[in-house]
Amino acid sequence: MAMNREEIVAAAIQRLNRVPTSSMAELAEAVGVSRATLHRHFSTREELLTELANRSLDSWEQAIEAAGVAAATASGDAEQIRRTLEDLLSRHLVYAEEHGFALSEHVMVVDPHLERRIDELEEREIELFAAGQRAGVIRADLPARWVSSVVYGLLVAARQSILRGDVARRDLPRIVIETLYRGIS
Amino acid sequence: MAMNREEIVAAAIQRLNRVPTSSMAELAEAVGVSRATLHRHFSTREELLTELANRSLDSWEQAIEAAGVAAATASGDAEQIRRTLEDLLSRHLVYAEEHGFALSEHVMVVDPHLERRIDELEEREIELFAAGQRAGVIRADLPARWVSSVVYGLLVAARQSILRGDVARRDLPRIVIETLYRGIS
């Protein structure tokens, strides 16, 4: 087969999305490769998981940049912030589907470097939320960090809804954004 | 020491709330009991986890009943539904703190009986949400099951906020209810 690192990572992510506690043997089978070969590419399980986590954070970071979070935060313009927020949310939904396993704790490795990266990415979003509050896009009586947690919680909810078939994939962005902005009343 | 089942369960729950993947040895140590004694009370790990899960669902069920979900659903009265919703939410927050480990998937046992119980409890809440929609308390353009997922997601967010110290415990109920009803704008 001659799988390269990319293909292995992609297949492993898919598997972990369905069965987050998969062993190396299960991952190897899911990838379509022998256990020995998997170990040839990733000498330890931790190395594999760290790589997956970093890929996952790459996607997240890319979403933040593609949505123009930094520019919107700096601009302070209400409309730009609103557009960026919705764009970011939509990208997050894709992220939640593709890297959802990383959303559940206790699965990923506890690596100081990873934790710092997560904090840094989250901080960039929190700054956007804070800018949104100053611009009147987001109510100011909620801590910006709480807003961040709410977005995270909604992603968990969205992922669950998709997995259970409660909401159609194409309806999700609208429903999530509607719920985030206006709540359920 | 002469620990009874109750004390063991309580200590185990506390431990699992912090370290959801604890082994039997770790749980025994956390309980303050030898591994053998733990096995005398719960012959297998699965038995222990099933018991914990059922205790957890007992709490959940009790919250549903104490909040008067059934009565509110049957009444169809907007004000009663609103009060019940807020009451239920507050109780859920306590539940999320005490049984949060059960909120994360992949930790608990996959037991058909447990799954049925969860479905049944969730269904009772969904009926309340649907009644809320008919009474105009909850917007009707969202699937009631989505509302249920959102509540779940907000609990995950609330738990995370508490653990990280982003929001004070006493502010949580108001913030969560505010966010649920009105969103972030």
Next chain:
DNA sequence: ACCATATGAGACACTTATGTCGCAAATGAT
């Protein structure tokens, strides 16, 4: 003080996951 019961400590067998190694077979480029 006595006795039934509960506990702790340790040993044991069993299972599962991890990581390494050697070797034969397949692959692929030249």
Next chain:
DNA sequence: ATCATTTGCGACATAAGTGTCTCATATGGT
């Protein structure tokens, strides 16, 4: 066709978790 590289397969050692058992000790009620 040849040769270097990659792969699969199986064996192996190691580690960790689970569940059982025995025996000495501690506890608590009478």
